[in-house]
Amino acid sequence: MKKQEYRKQTQIWKRRAKGFKWTWIALLLAAIITVVISLQGPGSNTVMLTHIHGLGYSGDGQRILIPSHYGLKIYAQGEWTHGQGEEHDYMGFTAVDNGFYSSGHPAQGSNKKNPFGLLKSTDDGLSLDFLDLYGEIDFHLMSASYETHTIYVFNPEPNTRLKTVGLYYTKDEAETWVKSEMIGINEVPGALAVHPTNDSILAIGTKNGLYVSEDAGNQFVKIADMQVTSLAFGAENELFVGSFNEKGEMYRMDIGLKQLTEVNLPDLTEDAITYISQNPMTRNELVFSTVKMNVYVSTDRGSNWKQIVSQGESV
Template structure:
């Protein structure tokens, strides 16, 4: 075999090797995308949690839009991937605040927004381009809105707590008498629009007069989460050596402890009760773990920001 023949044979062999490698690479990429499930959802951060009215879906707002858990699997929600803050579920959708997705035509910040289709479409209710509410809450059935602003805007003439009973068209200021420390969280009674609770770093307070006056309801070295139930009680996440979850009966102010899974140097950041199954809860932690279930049967559905199945 002469040198010219050897060169041609070598070139043909090299091309064949590259074709085989390219084919394997393409096949691997195709296999990855074909095998990748819709439930492979990741959470850069978690800004809230809530159940839909039927109790069959859990929605979590994140830096890149709504994440939905349904039938044991996670998927990205519809619509723009807005950075939702101050997320509040209601019986026919959610209210929120935050910042628009990259490339969105919406003003930044979003002001107060409303969606009735899991974020597929978003309606602006006011204060767009002005305010971003991190402390914001809504009554699940009554849609009473409460917002805490650290600075004035066009509808709130000074810092403090405000409430609206007409879908954010008008706002009234609450005096917050009795609250002597910086608020860290708010929750609104699902049915009684005058009942609002506020947490500080170590205290839970409640008001029955639209936030005009508050009284101390519960104290703990560290309060981490706050949410009303649908049976006239308050869920309070806390931390004292380990994570805790307490339920306060608002009728007699008695407190009971709810068992939670073991957590290593972590605590509940957001919690919600299932509207259809009162014994079921869902909560997210500061380390981006998410659990759902009852105190006797918890299932982890997010671990360190990565989704898992939870059937």
């Protein structure tokens, strides 16, 4: 090979070697980035919750659904994933056997109207079915019967469908609404829960009392003088009550006997329960969240608790 041709070929080899080197570095960086994304994205053990706006179980009892300020977060078998679709700010979230009902506000950059009114999703938020009052109202206080899907809302202001402030319910996904009389309550509700199978039974909590109605919210009976922070019906004719009295407390009440029994809890000094849910398939399993954005799970009806979120960060 002539000297001139040799020099030319050597320069080509050097360029190729240099290109191979940078290609290898680029591939290595891409692999590192992929690992980092996989650790932080869906299927990760890490999640941050800036707010907690509800709590519930999927219909098969396998997943805990937690709506946050930035979309739906899902916990199952020690792993965290993100709900489908955009990261909307769901409010008034309530899980049912085939999905969830909610209200709230659209994610930043979304083309959805604000506020949401009443919506339903059966695919973890991938698709949203706006049932009523889309773009008109945000229901912060809402609950639905887990099996019958009767929905109760506390309407905060008059709108095109609900003409006065107060408690309303619908049995046909907002085709028609009925106003409840709320006789026996002179306070603004702070917590609301509907029985999973008998949708005429519901409970309301206020700063000063626990109330139960057995006629779709027309007449309420005061059960206890207490500050109620959260409510949830269980499958075995039980009502779980979150309360605050110097620290966060939880009680279990038999609907028929109207007797309250305190549930063992972790130390909730200067904290209080915001949401409670019972697993519909494994009734010994309970989950609750707190004001300080802690989340605990029990698999033995509250005898022992495992913390899965601490101050908004997954444990």
